[in-house]
Amino acid sequence: MNTKTMLLLALLLFCNFIAAQEIYSIKSGSISFFAGTPLEDIDAISTKVVSFFNIKTGEVALNTFNRNFKFKRDLMQEHFNENYMESEKYPKSEFKGKILNIEAFDFSKNGEYKVQIEGNLLIHGVSKPRKIDAVITNNGLGIKVESKFVILLADHKIERPQIVWEKLAENVQTSLLLTYEPYKK
Amino acid sequence: MNHIKNNSYIVLLLLCSQISAQNTDTLIIRTEIDTLINRAKIDSLINDNKMDSLMNATEEKKTEYAFATFKGTKILNSQSVEGVGRGVLQVVFQHRFSPIDKGFYDFFGLDGAGIRFGFDYGITKRLTIGIGRSGGGGEPNFQKAYDGYLKMKLLRQSTGLVNMPISISLFASTAVKSSNTFDDFDKLPYRLFYSTQLIIARKFSPSFSMQLMPTFIHRNLTLNSTDKNNIFSLGAAARYKLTKRHGIVAEYYYTFPNQLDAQFQTSVAAIGWEIETGGHVYHLLFTNATGMIEHQFIGYNRSPFEDGFKSIRFGFNLSRVFTIVRYSE
Numbered sequence: 001m002n003t004k005t006m007l008l009l010a011l012l013l014f015c016n017f018i019a020a021q022e023i024y025s026i027k028s029g030s031i032s033f034f035a036g037t038p039l040e041d042i043d044a045i046s047t048k049v050v051s052f053f054n055i056k057t058g059e060v061a062l063n064t065f066n067r068n069f070k071f072k073r074d075l076m077q078e079h080f081n082e083n084y085m086e087s088e089k090y091p092k093s094e095f096k097g098k099i100l101n102i103e104a105f106d107f108s109k110n111g112e113y114k115v116q117i118e119g120n121l122l123i124h125g126v127s128k129p130r131k132i133d134a135v136i137t138n139n140g141l142g143i144k145v146e147s148k149f150v151i152l153l154a155d156h157k158i159e160r161p162q163i164v165w166e167k168l169a170e171n172v173q174t175s176l177l178l179t180y181e182p183y184k185k
Numbered sequence: 186m187n188h189i190k191n192n193s194y195i196v197l198l199l200l201c202s203q204i205s206a207q208n209t210d211t212l213i214i215r216t217e218i219d220t221l222i223n224r225a226k227i228d229s230l231i232n233d234n235k236m237d238s239l240m241n242a243t244e245e246k247k248t249e250y251a252f253a254t255f256k257g258t259k260i261l262n263s264q265s266v267e268g269v270g271r272g273v274l275q276v277v278f279q280h281r282f283s284p285i286d287k288g289f290y291d292f293f294g295l296d297g298a299g300i301r302f303g304f305d306y307g308i309t310k311r312l313t314i315g316i317g318r319s320g321g322g323g324e325p326n327f328q329k330a331y332d333g334y335l336k337m338k339l340l341r342q343s344t345g346l347v348n349m350p351i352s353i354s355l356f357a358s359t360a361v362k363s364s365n366t367f368d369d370f371d372k373l374p375y376r377l378f379y380s381t382q383l384i385i386a387r388k389f390s391p392s393f394s395m396q397l398m399p400t401f402i403h404r405n406l407t408l409n410s411t412d413k414n415n416i417f418s419l420g421a422a423a424r425y426k427l428t429k430r431h432g433i434v435a436e437y438y439y440t441f442p443n444q445l446d447a448q449f450q451t452s453v454a455a456i457g458w459e460i461e462t463g464g465h466v467y468h469l470l471f472t473n474a475t476g477m478i479e480h481q482f483i484g485y486n487r488s489p490f491e492d493g494f495k496s497i498r499f500g501f502n503l504s505r506v507f508t509i510v511r512y513s514e
Binding site for chain 1: 236
């Protein structure tokens with residue numbers, strides 16, 4: 001092997017390394033929501049979340065299969081998939097967005113950053129532009145993203161018939177807790 | 186020299202094992218994420234920095250089980266492939282009225298009513314047990330009985346890692362007749378009826394489901410020698426959902442010939458409208474059967490279709506579920 005090829009190889013390897021460092025993939029994550037009323041608690045959590053986060057460009061994308069939301073009552077879970085989310089037609093819920101004013105933040109340094117993410121929230125096949133507040137923390141071990149926001153069922157054309165006995169709230173309180181690490185091949 | 190080489194191998198091995206031990210944590214998490222993403226695809230895309238293509242490469246490697254093949258545990262008269270959820274108690278009220286042919290005189294049969302009320306409980310996701318009591322007034326066709334059953338899901342329809350085209354449940358029930366119609370029936374063993382069904386179902390689409398019910402019924406005592414103790418019957422049922430909460434359901438049973446006495450019918454049918462309102466399932470139906478448990482509506486049906494309106498009865502099923510035990514995962 002001559003020096004030229006060696007250099008080229010080294011360069012290639014180096015490039016690879018840098019690119020991979022920009023993109024963070026999810027290490028563990030949860031999406032939970034509360035759609036209950038004082039009469040009935042309707043809450044669920046999905047821990048099977050897929051997400052990527054580009055710390056340089058500020059792009060964030062995440063999704064989860066609706067079928068992964070676990071409820072405390074089996075029948076409620078069935079109704080969630082069958083009647084509200086129509087999971088056979090629309091299997092995934094997702095969010096794609098970009099952190100606003102990304103130049104002001106360097107997430108590779110330790111610290112806590114309050115950011116706004118502008119993007120599209122796709123639930124029940126209906127996409128809705130959203131601006132979501134989030135707190136991003138780098139504690140040296142990884143990057144943590146936390147956010148709480150409200151989803152209006154009407155925004156995503158999820159019907160809430162009056163005859164239904166399960167008292168479902170119009171506003172769904174949603175929380176995200178996601179931890180990321182640099183994606184390793 | 187060889188000796189030293191061997192030593193260095195051991196040191197290398199030890200080092201390697203330590204490295205892998207340190208990485209166990211991330212490895213476990215990786216495997217969970219690996220069930221969610223197609224790693225080979227992501228690896229090839231990661232350098233492009235394109236979020237969209239990365240997200241599109243995510244896919245979940247798991248088995249998706251069909252759910253809500255039927256809304257309730259009952260089709261109309263018959264049992265469906267479904268059980269109630271774990272820790273859920275279901276209360277069922279069923280009514281079958283007199284034939285509709287007399288019009289306003291007895292308000293299309295509503296003056297005579299057969300009733301069954303029952304309780305069903307989900308012990309596990311697969312096993313449901315239930316008890317019920319049938320009775321009624323207005324005509325002798327409404328028999329009194331107590332019944333108990335268990336229903337076990339043997340197979341679940343699924344796609345993904347496991348491809349299974351059908352769901353199968355086993356249904357077994359025992360009923361004790363409590364009417365005092367015949368003297369012969371006064372001893373307990375003579376009043377017992379056993380029904381066993383294999384319920385084979387498929388959800389073809391979110392709105393269309395079907396099931397087949399090969400049925401075996403054993404009666405300890407029958408009316409006469411032409412009325413056999415063991416009877417075989419085949420049932421079929423289908424559901425078509427018109428909207429998310431409304432659907433049309435129908436079922437039909439054919440009992441193979443030379444098993445029932447001539448006064449009993451080999452064909453039993455029911456057609457109904459299903460309404461589901463989150464916790465409640467309602468069925469409004471028309472049928473030629475009086476009974477609401479298997480040995481009654483299959484083996485004890487005196488209404489031939491040739492009689493027209495005289496054979497048709499209006500009825501309804503009403504169920505409500507209550508969560509008794511809650512499970513957090």
